[in-house]
Amino acid sequence: MLECAELYFNVDHGYLEGLVRGCKASLLTQQDYINLAQCETLEDLKIHLQTTDYGNFLANQTNPLTVSKIDTEMRKRLCREFDYFRNNSLEPLSTFFTYMTCSYMIDNVILLMNGALQKKSVKEILVKCHPLGRFTEMEAVNIAETPSDLFNAILVETPLAPFFQDCMSENTLDELNIELLRNKLYKSYLEAFYKFCKNHGDVTAEVMCPILEFEADRRAFIITFNSFGTELSKEDRETLYPTIGKLYPEGLRLLAQAEDFDQMKRVADHYGVYKPLFEAVGGSGGKTLEDVFYEHEVQINVLAFNRQFHYGVFYAYVKLKEQEMRNIVWIAECISQRHRTKINSYIPIL
Amino acid sequence: MSGKDRIEIFPSRMAQTIMKARLKGAQTGRNLLKKKSDALTLRFRQILKKIIETKMLMGEVMREAAFSLAEAKFTAGDFSTTVIQNVNRAQVKIRAKKDNVAGVTLPVFEHYHEGTDSYELTGLARGGEQLAKLKRNYAKAVELLVELASLQLSFGLNVPLLISSQSWMRESEKSSIG
Numbered sequence: 001m002l003e004c005a006e007l008y009f010n011v012d013h014g015y016l017e018g019l020v021r022g023c024k025a026s027l028l029t030q031q032d033y034i035n036l037a038q039c040e041t042l043e044d045l046k047i048h049l050q051t052t053d054y055g056n057f058l059a060n061q062t063n064p065l066t067v068s069k070i071d072t073e074m075r076k077r078l079c080r081e082f083d084y085f086r087n088n089s090l091e092p093l094s095t096f097f098t099y100m101t102c103s104y105m106i107d108n109v110i111l112l113m114n115g116a117l118q119k120k121s122v123k124e125i126l127v128k129c130h131p132l133g134r135f136t137e138m139e140a141v142n143i144a145e146t147p148s149d150l151f152n153a154i155l156v157e158t159p160l161a162p163f164f165q166d167c168m169s170e171n172t173l174d175e176l177n178i179e180l181l182r183n184k185l186y187k188s189y190l191e192a193f194y195k196f197c198k199n200h201g202d203v204t205a206e207v208m209c210p211i212l213e214f215e216a217d218r219r220a221f222i223i224t225f226n227s228f229g230t231e232l233s234k235e236d237r238e239t240l241y242p243t244i245g246k247l248y249p250e251g252l253r254l255l256a257q258a259e260d261f262d263q264m265k266r267v268a269d270h271y272g273v274y275k276p277l278f279e280a281v282g283g284s285g286g287k288t289l290e291d292v293f294y295e296h297e298v299q300i301n302v303l304a305f306n307r308q309f310h311y312g313v314f315y316a317y318v319k320l321k322e323q324e325m326r327n328i329v330w331i332a333e334c335i336s337q338r339h340r341t342k343i344n345s346y347i348p349i350l
Numbered sequence: 351m352s353g354k355d356r357i358e359i360f361p362s363r364m365a366q367t368i369m370k371a372r373l374k375g376a377q378t379g380r381n382l383l384k385k386k387s388d389a390l391t392l393r394f395r396q397i398l399k400k401i402i403e404t405k406m407l408m409g410e411v412m413r414e415a416a417f418s419l420a421e422a423k424f425t426a427g428d429f430s431t432t433v434i435q436n437v438n439r440a441q442v443k444i445r446a447k448k449d450n451v452a453g454v455t456l457p458v459f460e461h462y463h464e465g466t467d468s469y470e471l472t473g474l475a476r477g478g479e480q481l482a483k484l485k486r487n488y489a490k491a492v493e494l495l496v497e498l499a500s501l502q503l504s505f506g507l508n509v510p511l512l513i514s515s516q517s518w519m520r521e522s523e524k525s526s527i528g
Contacts, residue, residue, distance in 0.1 A: 114435045128431040178436070179471035186475065219475050226478030230470045240474075288479055290425050326424055333420035339413065342421075 009309035026053035067332045079131040104133025112141045163188035183240045194244040207312035216245035380522040387515045415487040422484045426477020459500035
């Protein structure tokens, strides 16, 4: 592709970029979070949210207001925005959006597979599925008896098919532990997404590739950390690491041998980006590794908005919006459980 | 000492010996029952105290557990459906044993673990640490609940025993005075 996105990006995608920047400007600020944290009840929280861009989204809710209702409504709102973006997009932005939804689709498929195997009713599982990961063949899931049937009949039509084919042959699908399957699918997905961005070239590659590299390395670290003390063997663990990050190949090999947090920290010390992150773990605020990674993710997503004419703004917006939703749900839970000591542990965005 | 409490008796020496023996028997019976009632009262008080302590602790533990659920959801997202779908066998089970106090057997519940954690790999890529903490908190809550259950059961059985032993005592007091 020609290296001058400025000349023709706006022809196809200018309207949507303008729209997403407007949405980003309406994300909650630090002042908003401080106001929310001072609320005494969930009703107060609702009133405060009315003054933000959320407006009257909780207006039709019956009493009593619960945290899960707030969560569902916020998610519906995000889904509406996302569907609008998606419906108005042209290629290759539409493929980009499809890639973005694949991660939610993976979670939904795992949920459906599990439910189908246990002969649960499809309707109840469909309610629990993430709306962003909807795909047309979802309802047909209950006709399959085993995972391989499921794959052959249904999944082969979805965008997830190449990820399944990457992971394994059909017969192993039956014995595989559900969590291992989920992580293997995610690994293939990340690698495919990365290749897509890189091939697209231009500013999109410059912005998205570091974001995806960080996501890959973060997964490698977290999987390693969570597998200490479990039955997951080192070889199995290594098959779950995505290979698109800075850690590939030496870092991943070292990580696969790590047996505790300190060894992991020593691996991270070789990389300039990850050294300060690991040093921030523990400290005075009692931060966990995941908290530190979330903060870093928010920072690089905000930086994505500093450049124009690329698709990364859409990805960054959705991730930031999700973090905002998590923050609001956290504050709401602290308020409703009257456990205010950690109410300020949300991750501020702007 | 008139009226209904009078026993009709023929005033002979044998009758007097028999009455004295009866009196002695009633007094011994009353003392034994008093000892039993005292032991039960003591145990009763101990159990009551323990129940109050455990209930207060229970409030704290449940609050902590509910909060750690919120923390886990913050980091790991919504894992509730995955957890509910994968339930197959119980990991913590209860055995009922008999305990003997002052001649009375009371049941006591004891919990034991069986099998491995089927949710070991949940949250592998996100939120595993918080999930582990969550599992620990709720396990503590379950153990406390089991303890509370056996305390309340023994409390519940204790009370009628105590009442009946005290009423027998009064009966024997009446007959010994008479």
